[in-house]
Amino acid sequence: MAITDKKISAETALYIYKNLMLPRRIEERMLMLLRQNKISKWFSGIGQEAVGVGVSLSSEPDDYILPMHRNLGVFTARNVPFYPLFCQLFGKADGFTQGRDRSFHFGIPEHKIIGMISHLAAMMPVADGLALAMKMRDENAVAFSFCGDGATSEGDFHEALNLAAVWKLPVVFIIENNGYGLSTPTSEQFACEHLSDRAKGYGMHGFNIDGNNIFEVMNTVGKARELALKGEPVLIEANTFRMRGHEEASGTHYVPDVLFENWAEKDPIHRFELYMESEGLFTQGELEKVTKEIDESFKEDLNKALAAPDPEFDEERELGRVYAPQPYDTPPHKDGVTYEHRFVDAIQASLRQAFEEDSKFVIMGQDIAEYGGVFKITEGFLEQFGHQRVRNTPIIESGALGAALGLALADFKPVVEMQFADFISCGFNQIVNNIAKTHYRWSPPLNITIRAPHGGGVGAGPFHSQSVEGWFMQIPGLKVVVPGTVEDAMNLMYSSLHDPNPVLFFEHKKLYRSLKAHIPDTANYEPLGKAKVRNEGSDATIITYGMGVQWALSVAESYNKKGISLEVLDLRTLLPLDKEAIRESVQKTGKVLLLQEPSLTLGPLSEISAIISEECFEWLDAPVMRCASLDMPIPHDKGLEGGYMAHSKLDKLISKLIEY
Template sequence: MAITTKKEISADQALNIYKNLLLHRRIEERMLKLLRQNKISKWFSGIGQEAVGVGVTLSAKPKDYILPMHRNLGVFTARNVPLYPLFCQLFGKAEGFTGGRDRSFHFGIMEHNIVGMISHLAAMMPVADGLALAKKLKGEDAVAFSFCGDGATSEGDFHEALNLAAVWKLPVVFIIENNGYGLSTPTSEQFACEHLSDRAKGYGMHGFNIDGNNIFEVMETVEKARKLALNGEPVLIEAKTFRMRGHEEASGTHYVPDILFENWAEKDPILRFENFMEREGIAGKEDFKKITKEIDQSFRKDLEKAINAEDPVFDEQTEISAVYSTEEPKPPVHSNGITYEKRFVDVLQSTLWQAFEEDDSFLIMGQDIAEYGGVFKITEGFLKEFGEDRIRNTPIIESGVLGAAMGLALEGFKPVVEMQFADFISCGFNQIVNNIAKSHYRWTPSLNITIRAPHGGGVGAGPFHSQSVEGWFMQIPGLKVVVPGTVEDAQNLLYSSLYDPNPVLFFEHKKLYRSLKTTVPDKATYEPLGKAKILKEGNDATIVTYGMGVQWALNIAEEFEHKGISLEVLDLRTLLPLDKESIHATVKKTGKVLLLQEPMLTLGPLSEISAIISEECFEWLDAPVMRCASLDTPIPHDKGLEDGFMATAKLEDQITKLLKY
């Protein structure tokens, strides 16, 4: 099939396009040989699809972000990414972009404005929204181009990303590489619409369906889409192409009818471009042979060097230190001469306000947070003071806004995401635990993201608005999990979370919002996260707790004080990272420990504390470590049922049992 372009191109331009297509193809063909020689662990071939990645990249501007997928080697080569570290990355070598911590194209390079993928399909599309929003807020003429396959268009992140882009009028272009199969599942079993690009209509976006093997059509469409996106009109492009190899080499192609290979072989993007150049008198067969030889020589030395490069060497401290950013926050220094009596909810509001006044890079996103002020009214008045660019209502999405927060953070913003209720955080679980949490360890710069989550029971809100889900995140390296139990900590730990260069989950207890108050300084103060605090000294036993448990512990300790029993209360304050030293110290001091938590008993957050004490403090114990937690059932709505469910129903008995041991 012949290809033509609507505009004049010079011989030099044509040769540049051809060399970029051919470089992609020749590197791939070499990688397939190395795979058979067991010198590379896995390969997702883009042979036959080169025109899409190369065409998009050549049409994009240097400031534009590109978020590629497995088959987009041409994005990296056309952006002139140095080949030696690129090959090291593909071989899993120490000098690769992830240092062997991740494989293939699971990486990005900020200096080339490339943000790499993760294995979870469509997960990077909301990130593209965040990058596009960042460019829009900065007033830069830049667009985010985000790739996905046909299979990913069934994922929730695909739809959340498109909807958010359209609602916010973002400069973003989504490209679907429709190669006919999601692994082995043909498109006929994936969607019922005629074209995937038709889905754009439902979101109020422009949609284009193009021949993805015609690089001229790709480039001309991308140029048109870029202009629309910069005008606040996001675009969805479906590029029809074909995968000439398996999903990855091990899967083979036995499930694909032979006739499809025959038909698509005639549409090979490089063959069609060669025919174009011959027809236009730009180059002939001898020229193609010469160029192929030059291309092969251009990467041979880097490839051989990378094959023989050093493998990563495991060092435990190096790996652990890579999980969190060690960048030092620099919040403003101020004096605290005035104190006020404030409620828990008041200090959350005033602390956010303080940070937003200090630093224009803070913005907050969430459902009903703008004009309405949030369901708990914490952002009431923020819209008028800070404007709609920084106080942003979102559609009813969780995953999409969390992904957007990652994109914003990559561009240097400090996004705050409000989950309307902590229970709904499950809808964004993948973005938190697989994307945001792991990214810095893999390759990204610091991700300053604060996720606020109202949690906890005691207010009769039932099974879907009362859960304490903080324990879900304790085993996810890269996150910080903060749960204040006092007004002072709500103020200072939120401030610290906002400035921490790592992603922080900040859990706020709903029952404490308006029931707890005390006198605190007018300004919040920064402190490094991860330090526990003794709230009450004691000698007979220790209650280790956090969050609402702090108030329960202080109340019960006062009751036992009247009986002549001295209970120590250790407030963990952060569940990740844990302050083991403070745990060790209080166990050594009292010899008896009760672990008090609001979540259910089984696999609750303090089960980990029990294991730590058993393994590391056994010789100091005078009694078994005991736990007091809520019932292993969903949290009920009725007041009487909820009271029976709560850990407080058995707290006095558990302390008495511990003291008598």
């Protein structure tokens, strides 16, 4: 809905007024319920309604909106049904997250609303991904992403704006500058005159507007939408004010009274009422009647939601929600021609096969297009699949991962290459708080694959050689895959690409060009989470994964010559773990060595030790032993690195275990 002139019809004025007044009246009722202890928390948007409502009324139904705490008007203007909305706000079982999350931390795909997480600017790169999806489909639609003035200090804000500008995405970022980030005033948040001035630095359009003037908001949003559709993203700073605390419990004692007095006169609803009266469109009495009608419009659903059942904990249901089930239409088995592959070739071939079979696959990362990636895994992909599907990113791990979430929400199958696994720390929040938790909370399945070259043995030092897979084992919602053979590099890569859940796929750099095997040239799908016995044995078991598989097979071969039979169990997937395979092998041999490349303390296999102690104790003939790298950063020098690595002490520990 475009507003080109303040001279509007009575019908249009009434439509705008109802949309402004509805969230205000709902919120005033919510504040009463809060005081009655019927709801636990509330983030007030009183005084800021013109921003959310103005964006919603000026957008089209196919546009995505990514709102924040104070944007109730987005939901009401998009006609989200009252009953489930109120249930969500009350934490009831019939809410959009069924009690799994609170307030506006949810999305409604059918209404093109993608909700927030508490980390504020984290959703801004997600808007980039949604915008990219619409651009790739040639849709006439835009993504509108909200943040507050405080969130503009976060890295995701800068990464999202930069990516949008570089990729010329149809996205509009809206800053609701309400003067305070919780209690910190804007004077302590930024030193520039206007936040919108930052747009120039990214090569974007920037607008600074009166966020309490519904006409100015709608006019500007309309212009911004037209620019965004031409590939010219926009940053809008809407100046407004928070008339209540950050949330009700925080109060407003830190805000000078004069600010409340000044901004009360600029209240967006009051100003619009004065406008309608001055234009002779409605009298105060008529507007009061409209307000009563609005109150009646949601009263029944509000009372019904208050009486709705609270969530009841069902362990099987809740655990079942963490992961999307394996797809029924998995790729059929294919027989390929067998020939020698290197580890790196297998990964490349698997990726290429998936990309040839399904145009929904998109890969993003640093230097992956023309350059082919630092390990050349995507070499030739640009020429075969084009710039749309093979995309260089700026150096923005968090931004790229957030964009992947947006693409997945729009039914693409994004792949993100971390140049080195060490750099994944820069995107940690997106992985563990956004990507991992979204499906459990509210979303459809998210097919996201994150490739991460990891591991030592190549003298690359403490920032290019870490094995960080253990960081993610305690994050439900993720799958963590670490192949240790060429065949698994092929098939587990392919399986990760087709799994309907976020998968972290760790690829060992030393194995890339040193490990070779004769395998079929066609990848095949298998469900993730199954271990494999790589070497049958009876005297002791080595449980390991990744590079450890090759170490273990080598030592097993040498001990076999001594008449000692070692079983090698390759976990393959660290999350979820194949506990049954672990139990079977422990019961078979009675002695266990846990072999891992990461440092000893809280390493991935410490969890396996706990499982064995709890579930396999009666079968043990010796203490569970661990062979791991030292508790220190991995050094650069090859000699120092060799002393650090777990492999240097493997033979000694195997002998100790066998002799026990």
